[in-house]
Amino acid sequence: MTDQSHPSNVHAAAITAELEWLSAVIAARLSHFFGGTDTPFAPPAAPTLPEGAALAQLINKAPLDTAGRLVLALALAPQIQPAVLDPFFVRNTGIDRPFTEFGALRQDSTFFQPTGQTALFLLGGGDTDRRIAAMGLFAPDHPLRSMAGVSLDRSDALLSGALLIAPHKVAALCEGRTPAPDFSPQFPARRLKTGLCWDDLILPREVVHGLDHIAAWLRNRKTILHDWGMQARLGAGFKTLFYGPPGTGKTLTATLLGQRTGLEVYRIDLSMVVSKYIGETEKNLAQVFDMAEQRDWILFFDEADALFGARGATTSANDRHANQEVAYLLQRIEECSGLVILATNLRSNIDEAFFRRFQMAIGFPKPDATLRAALWRSVLGKMPLSDDVNPDALGQAHILAGGAIINVARHAAISALRREADTISQRDIQQAIAGEMRKEGRTG
Ligand SMILES: Nc1ncnc2c1ncn2[C@@H]1O[C@H](COP(=O)(O)OP(=O)(O)OP(=O)(O)O)[C@@H](O)[C@H]1O
Ligand SMILES: [Mg+2]
CATH class of the missing domain: 1.10.8.60 (Helicase, Ruva Protein; domain 3)
Known part of the structure; x- marks a missing residue:
């Protein structure tokens, strides 16, 4: 018996309960199928999951109804408990081959790889109406896809494609958190880490005061935005400018603000941002911003001068594309719901209109x-x-x-x-x- 109250087990406990339910539904569906009765199919009820479990939160947030839950469980099963699907291996003795109805992907596989057809069978059996209704679960904008990361392998025809789940979602559901993608042109952001701690920062008192203010915002923003009802007026985001000469501690401070408030800090690499392929840049940036908002990252733009510099008049077509991408970036920064820090050596390069967009600007002077x-x-x-x-x-x-x-x-x-x-x-x-x-x- 798993101890569901233990935080490190809560995710596993939820998945276990969900897969036990899947197993019971499979048994019920098969006995209905083989029973050949006209009685309506009555699947066992879905379990109530422990609230703190990543799976429970995903189901609530997506949200997923019972059918969506079942398909998610079906996609998870091969990753976590492939044996749950073994009952589907039963052979059709009349023709000595697997049952077409169960929608197996490959016959030689050591485990049963479910497909879209498997999902339709589980949800609708042989009932065409129910099967068609269940097809909606695989629409591209369905939360099963957009939130839970479940999709059908496109290399196979439509619903005969393998039922897949994104690996980072499996990790998120098992451990309660997801490893972020590695740094690449497709994901131009890198996590900032340091072996130092807050007390190692040596800064003038007024700078420390400003930083305390940001930390206090991060700790109390839920109260201010929700309990005090300020979200509509203030917006959730907070934008800060760090300006000052090289080596005065701007990057280190951003890193330590994350450490101090328990948030991860990601540095966006602006040199990687402006891509030769128009549209790619926006897609890559969108990924970073989406993930940052979902996970409440602090986003840090080093050498942000590139952003202000490119705002001027354009001459070549290349400049115009760069400008379009900078405009997109500025808009995402503006709308971002988390803390965004821009760092620059050149305070004087920033025009006043741009400066006003920051909720705070902190100058890092040369140390006395x-x-x-x-x-x-x-x-x-x-x-x-x-x-x-x-x-x-x-x-x-x-x-x-x-x-x-x-x-x-x-x-x-x-x-x-x-x-x-x-x-x-x-x-x-x-x-x-x-x-x-x-x-x-x-x-x-
Ligand atoms: N105020 C400070 N307190 C403690 N250590 C500091 C401070 N300023 C700089 N350092 C040390 O110098 C290193 C470099 O500083 P950092 O990279 O944060 O400077 P920066 O302001 O971001 O510079 P740049 O403008 O060139 O990006 C830090 O990792 C830290 O070890
Ligand atoms: Mg720096």
Whole structure:
């Protein structure tokens, strides 16, 4: 007996109950079929599933009626409990072959692969009216397809095609969550992760205050939008601009906002977005935005300047296509129901009309001497240092942002190890700083 109250089992418990029901319906349908009686078919009632189960939520949300549920269970069975379908393997002894009625896909398969015909048989038996009524379940806009990811294999003719379910839906129903697709031109978004935590962020107080405000919105938006009835007026989305020089912590902050609020952060790669194939871009972006809204992701656009830049007048046909795609992107950002963060180094490039679309804009300044000292302490914290290294003095002497300080620490560590020293010296750091300055086109 499974413990249905245990959260890690709740999804499996629901699937088990659903497949037991499917098994009972199959038994009832077969005995009706073989019984040859004129009594109406009376299938067993569908079970009540535990509320917290992904399957129960999908059925409610889609929504799926009993017929839809049964087809979903039929599609799930080969993935989870193929033996549930074994009763369909019974042979028609009169002609020594499988029963056409059951709609098996292949005769040589080790498990019974159901098809659209199997579903029609289960729902309608030999009753043509009922079978035709059940065909509606396979319409492209039916929630069984759009929400539950159940479809018929198109390589086969119509309803004789294999009944399939999208692998990420199976994972979602079994585990309660879905792995997102891998990064690709078709899915130009990548999850941002970090080994650091919120306390590692070293930022001026007013910036932290702004970030607390965003975190508070994420935590309380349900109250504000639903309980206080503000959704119609405010809209569900929240758009934020992070602007500031390179290496001041914009990307890290976006990543940590997700960690702090328990939401996943996805970075959209703008360089992948403008595709040569018109229409493809919109389709690819639509996938990302749809998934982001379903799963409540934070969307992060790095180097968002590309978006503002392309808003001007166009000359070539290529520009016009790029502009059309940017317009689509801006519209999706505008309508997105979650948190969207755009990051840029160039606040001055943004026109006022565009700026007003943000609910918030947070400037990430170059760190002052005090913050730089804190950054040095934090970055050098676990490294073996010579006695002559003084983070406060480093912070006073060199105007560097966090990203540059990280780089300096990296090169200083490499130099120390190349010398076969067991500590990093002030000289290692000085040399690395000079290198970083040269890289940035400055002089030490
Ligand atoms: N304010 C900060 N607090 C703590 N660490 C920081 C901070 N700023 C930068 N860093 C360190 O520098 C690294 C690079 O910073 P990050 O990539 O977030 O900068 P950015 O503002 O996004 O830069 P860019 O504009 O070039 O994209 C971070 O991963 C972090 O280790
Ligand atoms: Mg960045």
